[in-house]
Amino acid sequence: MGAATEDDRVRVALIGSGRMGAFHGATLAARLPNARLVTVVDPAPGAAERLAREFGVDSSTDMAAVLADDGVDAVVIAAPARFHTELVVAAAAAGKAVFCEKPMAVSLADADRAIAAAHAAGVPLQVGFNRRFAPDWAAARALLDDGTVGTPRLLRSVTRDPGGFDPGRVPADTIFLETLIHDFDTLLFLNPGVEPVEVHATADALVEPDWKDRGLLDTAVVTVTFANGSIGVAEACFQATYGYDVRGEVFGSGGMATMGDGRTSGMTFSGPAGRVTTTVRSDQELLAGAYVAELAAFAEAVRRGTEAVVTGVDARRALSIALAAAESVRTGRSVRIADPTP
Amino acid sequence: MGAATEDDRVRVALIGSGRMGAFHGATLAARLPNARLVTVVDPAPGAAERLAREFGVDSSTDMAAVLADDGVDAVVIAAPARFHTELVVAAAAAGKAVFCEKPMAVSLADADRAIAAAHAAGVPLQVGFNRRFAPDWAAARALLDDGTVGTPRLLRSVTRDPGGFDPGRVPADTIFLETLIHDFDTLLFLNPGVEPVEVHATADALVEPDWKDRGLLDTAVVTVTFANGSIGVAEACFQATYGYDVRGEVFGSGGMATMGDGRTSGMTFSGPAGRVTTTVRSDQELLAGAYVAELAAFAEAVRRGTEAVVTGVDARRALSIALAAAESVRTGRSVRIADPTP
Amino acid sequence: MGAATEDDRVRVALIGSGRMGAFHGATLAARLPNARLVTVVDPAPGAAERLAREFGVDSSTDMAAVLADDGVDAVVIAAPARFHTELVVAAAAAGKAVFCEKPMAVSLADADRAIAAAHAAGVPLQVGFNRRFAPDWAAARALLDDGTVGTPRLLRSVTRDPGGFDPGRVPADTIFLETLIHDFDTLLFLNPGVEPVEVHATADALVEPDWKDRGLLDTAVVTVTFANGSIGVAEACFQATYGYDVRGEVFGSGGMATMGDGRTSGMTFSGPAGRVTTTVRSDQELLAGAYVAELAAFAEAVRRGTEAVVTGVDARRALSIALAAAESVRTGRSVRIADPTP
Amino acid sequence: MGAATEDDRVRVALIGSGRMGAFHGATLAARLPNARLVTVVDPAPGAAERLAREFGVDSSTDMAAVLADDGVDAVVIAAPARFHTELVVAAAAAGKAVFCEKPMAVSLADADRAIAAAHAAGVPLQVGFNRRFAPDWAAARALLDDGTVGTPRLLRSVTRDPGGFDPGRVPADTIFLETLIHDFDTLLFLNPGVEPVEVHATADALVEPDWKDRGLLDTAVVTVTFANGSIGVAEACFQATYGYDVRGEVFGSGGMATMGDGRTSGMTFSGPAGRVTTTVRSDQELLAGAYVAELAAFAEAVRRGTEAVVTGVDARRALSIALAAAESVRTGRSVRIADPTP
Structure with missing residues (x-):
């Protein structure tokens, strides 16, 4: 029952299990018609597990394994800001569509690296300008x-x-x-x-x-x-x-x-x-609808293979x-x- | 993956596939963390099927069969108003929790029948006062x-x-x-x-x-x-x-x-x-959040076995x-x- | 200096020196370009005098004398409600234009008497529907x-x-x-x-x-x-x-x-x-401008000899x-x- | 009748008969309980006369004569901006209280001159920061x-x-x-x-x-x-x-x-x-009350011999x-x- 539909939904790995991770995770777990959360990743032992249990999904401390998983179409990056650029580059290299919380980068060189990685991989890259x-x-x-x-x-x-x-x-x-x-x-x-x-x-x-x-x-x-x-x-x-x-x-x-x-x-x-x-x-109260809408738009870009509506160039x-x-x-x-x- | 959680969610049959049925169906299909749509019922040939396909769920023209299905915990009644009371009585008699769009009844005798049926069956009965x-x-x-x-x-x-x-x-x-x-x-x-x-x-x-x-x-x-x-x-x-x-x-x-x-x-x-x-x-624009919240509250009452927050007595x-x-x-x-x- | 202009302004006697009398008096004394207060009348000894002194105008306890005074063009009635109709009738009979605080009358017969008196005298009669x-x-x-x-x-x-x-x-x-x-x-x-x-x-x-x-x-x-x-x-x-x-x-x-x-x-x-x-x-705070405007409109009707904009018939x-x-x-x-x- | 009160009111000469002059003149002529317009001055032949006639007051093209007039307590300067400083200095030297439309000066040296002149004469100097x-x-x-x-x-x-x-x-x-x-x-x-x-x-x-x-x-x-x-x-x-x-x-x-x-x-x-x-x-619509209030405050400062509430130093x-x-x-x-x- 309904199996056909689920196949349609973008399978998302959430990277980061802090305040924004928990918030985006709740949206991905239950509020989007076109995406669903499949796993939560956090290198800190136990952190991803606690959050994943709440959403009834898998968890992992091994980023590489998740990026290698064919059951993951896209990542939502909600890790600390200083890891953002590296995560964008790694996820894009693995062929995953990338949604990255702001700031995508804190130097122009990093911004250019992130943009280039997504471009080279041909994956959508969206930034969290809610x-x-x-x-x-x-x-x-x-x-x-x-x-x-x-x-x-x-x-x-x-x-x-x-x-x-x-x-x-x-x-x-x-x-x-x-x-x-x-x-x-x-x-x-x-x-x-x-x-x-x-x-x-x-x-x-x-x-x-x-x-x-x-x-x-x-x-x-x-x-x-x-x-x-x-x-x-x-x-x-x-x-x-x-x-x-x-x-x-x-x-x-x-x-x-x-x-x-x-x-x-x-x-x-x-x-x-x-x-x-x-x-x-x-912000989560004021922009509740915006947080949902940006992830829905991201999932739609992934499903349709179109460019993201807020890109790495916008972030730059x-x-x-x-x-x-x-x-x-x-x-x-x-x-x-x-x-x-x- | 996530199987445990799905078991937790209230399995809902949607009765009626008109304007309100489509609207409630969309909420039940994708926006609630504690309920999920399993089937759409409408005696008119084809009507339920079209809507069910959109949501990726089953459909039926046979109300009795759906009410007899152990895979259904609750019904959401969005049929034409003149059928509301009979549907409440039948669903309650089948042991299903009932959410009924207003008006639950158009005579006090009917209201009393609906209230009595839910009471006798010990199921929650909630009315759509959004x-x-x-x-x-x-x-x-x-x-x-x-x-x-x-x-x-x-x-x-x-x-x-x-x-x-x-x-x-x-x-x-x-x-x-x-x-x-x-x-x-x-x-x-x-x-x-x-x-x-x-x-x-x-x-x-x-x-x-x-x-x-x-x-x-x-x-x-x-x-x-x-x-x-x-x-x-x-x-x-x-x-x-x-x-x-x-x-x-x-x-x-x-x-x-x-x-x-x-x-x-x-x-x-x-x-x-x-x-x-x-x-x-x-109304669907003005009260969008309210429509979601009333179904979430209903599902919660079903899951916890508590009384509905807007009852048949309120409708009366x-x-x-x-x-x-x-x-x-x-x-x-x-x-x-x-x-x-x- | 400026004498010619003063002749143009409507000379008003204020009847009543209570809360509304003091308020209308302040407007008449200093805020209107087309009217000026000339006297305050109140049968209670001392009441009119106190208020008149504040505005630098005459005062009187003798209504008949004021109504007989050729130096008065119009009256503003702010006495207790139960005296309103009699005052309207007397002032109209004396040929004075009349502004009467609401209610102009508390019976239809009284309303008809007030309307008839103003009509017979050919004077404007305005009611305080601010x-x-x-x-x-x-x-x-x-x-x-x-x-x-x-x-x-x-x-x-x-x-x-x-x-x-x-x-x-x-x-x-x-x-x-x-x-x-x-x-x-x-x-x-x-x-x-x-x-x-x-x-x-x-x-x-x-x-x-x-x-x-x-x-x-x-x-x-x-x-x-x-x-x-x-x-x-x-x-x-x-x-x-x-x-x-x-x-x-x-x-x-x-x-x-x-x-x-x-x-x-x-x-x-x-x-x-x-x-x-x-x-x-x-009310005096909320409707401050309205209180000024209604008296200005009354004075203008008097100066131009036109009908008041809110009449005794409106009051009825x-x-x-x-x-x-x-x-x-x-x-x-x-x-x-x-x-x-x- | 009322003569005593009129003596109390500040006698104001309006300098300038353009847009702001006409506006301030209307306020001074009829809307203030503590000031009254006595004359309008403008060197352009006919300009002051036209405005003065409207208000029923005197007019003049001779600034010196007006400043020498003992029947004038204060001036309101609404002339073109480039004349403001000179007019402030001259009026203060003549012992008149001064209300000056902004800008009081367009150089710090001029501002200092205006402030010094008012200070030396011991007269209030107020600027039109409405x-x-x-x-x-x-x-x-x-x-x-x-x-x-x-x-x-x-x-x-x-x-x-x-x-x-x-x-x-x-x-x-x-x-x-x-x-x-x-x-x-x-x-x-x-x-x-x-x-x-x-x-x-x-x-x-x-x-x-x-x-x-x-x-x-x-x-x-x-x-x-x-x-x-x-x-x-x-x-x-x-x-x-x-x-x-x-x-x-x-x-x-x-x-x-x-x-x-x-x-x-x-x-x-x-x-x-x-x-x-x-x-x-x-501005005259948005700030109507403010324009009245600033002139009332100025007149009050003149009557009480207190400092103006917005001074030349504020202008500087x-x-x-x-x-x-x-x-x-x-x-x-x-x-x-x-x-x-x-």
Whole structure:
């Protein structure tokens, strides 16, 4: 019963069993019509096993064996960021389609390696820029594509985390490479076909001032000038008392689209304190649908043999802004972007 | 691989392959971690087969055979409304857990038969009052349960359909028995533990005036007075140019909760016409999450052997208001509700 | 300097020096380009004097003398409700233009007397139905007048007071004659040219249950059926924890207009409790602009010799609904309105 | 009648009879309880006369005579920007209290001269930074003053004009000196007691690209770094299809306040295009109340002999950011602010 259908679904190995691994795993295990989780891989003994048991699938500590398994069509990489590029290269070399959480790479050379590996293997490579799949952002992009917004003039993308981070575990430049990388991609997504040409950044340690001398920046504003003169502002902070705050704005010759309604629901309570709406506490809550949609889109690209909708080249473009922003903070000067899409 | 888990999932037969059947079938086929669709049943030759093929499951035109199948734990009834009660009784008698789309019954005697059948068989019986599972409504109920809203004084529930109905196919009293039944349940849900005592209704054929003499009412306002003096207003119309509009309000001694944000997304476009937000066009769009959540809750009740969260008795209470409303329109007088929960 | 201009402005005597008198007086004293306050009249010794001193104008305890004064063009009546009709009749007889706070009358006979007096004297008579001048309501009416809303099908008008009333000082039927009278006028305003034909009301004492046996009702829902089949709901309660709540909705064949944004400002604070907007506490805060606009419109009618924009006949129509609602509560039955506009 | 009160009101001469002169004149003529317009001055023959006639006051083409008039307590300067500083100096020297439209000066030397003149004469000097008086902004500042917002980390101020400007009549640097000057003041207002230390600006001619080589910039983003590490972004564009758009945001350790609800009213229409709210078209519409409130506050400072609430020093601080922004665009580098408040 139903066997024919199951054959159709993309068989996915999940790499990594941390917070994002568990989240993507739950989606792959039960929420997608076109993909199914077959195994969880993590080199740490016991980690993959615990998660796999929850989903009722296999587990492994042996990456090579999983990549060699013909019963696996694709991998979803949710390992720590520093392993991302190597995992992309290895999985592509093994002929697996690759979905990689951001950042795909933290240097342009690594980005180029990852892109080349996927290209050489002829496999789809998709990067986890989830906002492109969030309804607000997709709707804004549709108004750009149909001409309603006109030519973009001013853009904005904001990310504020609810906080609770451990400053001792956050690498330097994280705010650019792991947080604002989403916003840089968003600015590019909302300014389709236009290259970024110059970046200026200001940043400080305002949440955890004691960590500033160790290089931890937790608050930043980055201005990106584009080839057509339009100007984007990306802004982040690692602590917001009201929850996870992701918003965007694109203002063009035809009008403005605004995105990001961080309410937990449409219910509003009016009481002695006024009108109160509760707000979301986490990215997984705010972007729940987007996380599902990006994996569904990835599985569809695998099934149909088409290019992924957010590619390694997209990751490289966002990375080129992130690296320029970090340099701008170090030098106090604007930084030109030589070649975002070589 | 994963065999153990599948055994855990509730095996569901879908009864009915129309619009709601297709919708519930898609949820059961791929979106629930605790249930799975095993077969689709429809007496019309070919109908179940077409839908079942899409989901990769079995199909049947033989209801008796499906109800006799040990491989089926539960049924989801999405057949035409006039068959609902008989199907509930038959499925319960066969020992299957029952989820029945509203209305479970269109007479109090039928409601009692359905309730008695489930009771005698010791199976869960859940009715498809989806709003209880919509985030806004659930959040409002939470504020009632924790005392924030205080004692309800005024309540409101609105349903407006986007239109496009065929007046020749809408039975008389549909606005009360099939549309406002949701709103009556909502009023009861937002006034927990309080019985309705009197109903007054006004209704007319304003969308399709030519059909009034055939008994089709398309616009109605129903006032429900509760035992504690609180007053609820339920209101419906079969045509709204802006889409599907479901809203609620409960105003109590502590404050007011409002529900129903019918936007397709949080994206707003500001242009020459002002600020524009697109609105949802269908119940399946507005209540997508609620439809999934109600089936997940049903499956959970089946797995745990607990009572369903929306029962046959709840269906009977809403029905008692609907019947009183229809009578009020016919007589032009207020109608007492003798015994909503016998 | 400027003497010529002052001659142009309508010279107004304010009758009554209570809460509404002080409020209208401040508007007349300093905020209107086309009217100016010349005197305050109150039979209570000292009352008018105190208020007049604040505005730098004359005061009097002698109504007859003020009405005989050629230096007074118009009166604004803000005395207790039970004196309204007599004051309208006397002022009209003296040839003064009349602005009368609602209710202009509490019986149809009194309403007819007031209308006849203004008619016989050929003076403008305007009633204080302020919502017609509030921007939201005026904007909705504009969309009715230009056809955007289409033919009204369902209407709603809500008034909830912030509370703090002294039940011992509230006459019976106040909720219909003084509070909901605004909502009845609003329903008529949003259903232009259509007569109300039947009224059904439900009411109770939910805020002050101990006062119910003395006839004080503090919570009410009134359904008004119109000649074209459209149905209006007016709803009121004397206590809302979140402030003064006045909202409206008109739903027609072309779409829906909603009114009533009771925020003190567009500032929103997002903090640990979620998103919070403060709400207005009083009618004078919510409708500040409307109170100014209605007096400016009255003065303009006086200066130009045109009919007032809200007339004694409008007051009579709203009153006919209020009286029917009170009767409906007493009898438990729907009440026909014989002739709202004789 | 009322003579005593009139003596109390501040007697104001309006200098300038253009668009802003007419607007301020209407406020002074009829909307303020504590000030009154006595004369309009404009050197252009006939200009002052036409406006004065409308308000029923005197007019003059002789500035010296008006400044020498003992019947004038204060001046409101609404002349072209290039005359502002000289007019402030002359009026202060004549012992008149001074309200000056922004910009008070376009060089720091001029700003210092204006401040010194008011100081030497001991007269109040207020600058027309109207947003401080707009309800949203005042409410946000109150949450800063009471500690709710905490220490500011990220700030934003946006101004977008509805367009229709004549590029041939806009001086170079107007976007910084006349438009963004409001936003710079807003950033300072929302970051009380903290000095700006560095400015980076990006700007272009995106609305009127042909005018770029003549120095006209119509779109700009300015980043301001403050002494406490907080970062402000000011952003402007000379053309927005949806009307006049002024918004602000202050995000601090305690939460975030957002300002700027550019709706014409709280009325929303839901129709086939979705949900539509109309938006304001002009600064005079959006900030109507703020324009009245700033003049009332000025008159109150004059009457009580207290310092103005927005001073010449405030104007100098905003100017120091504007000049740095213009320099940053010219040099492509960040610019330090030596001493914003000498």
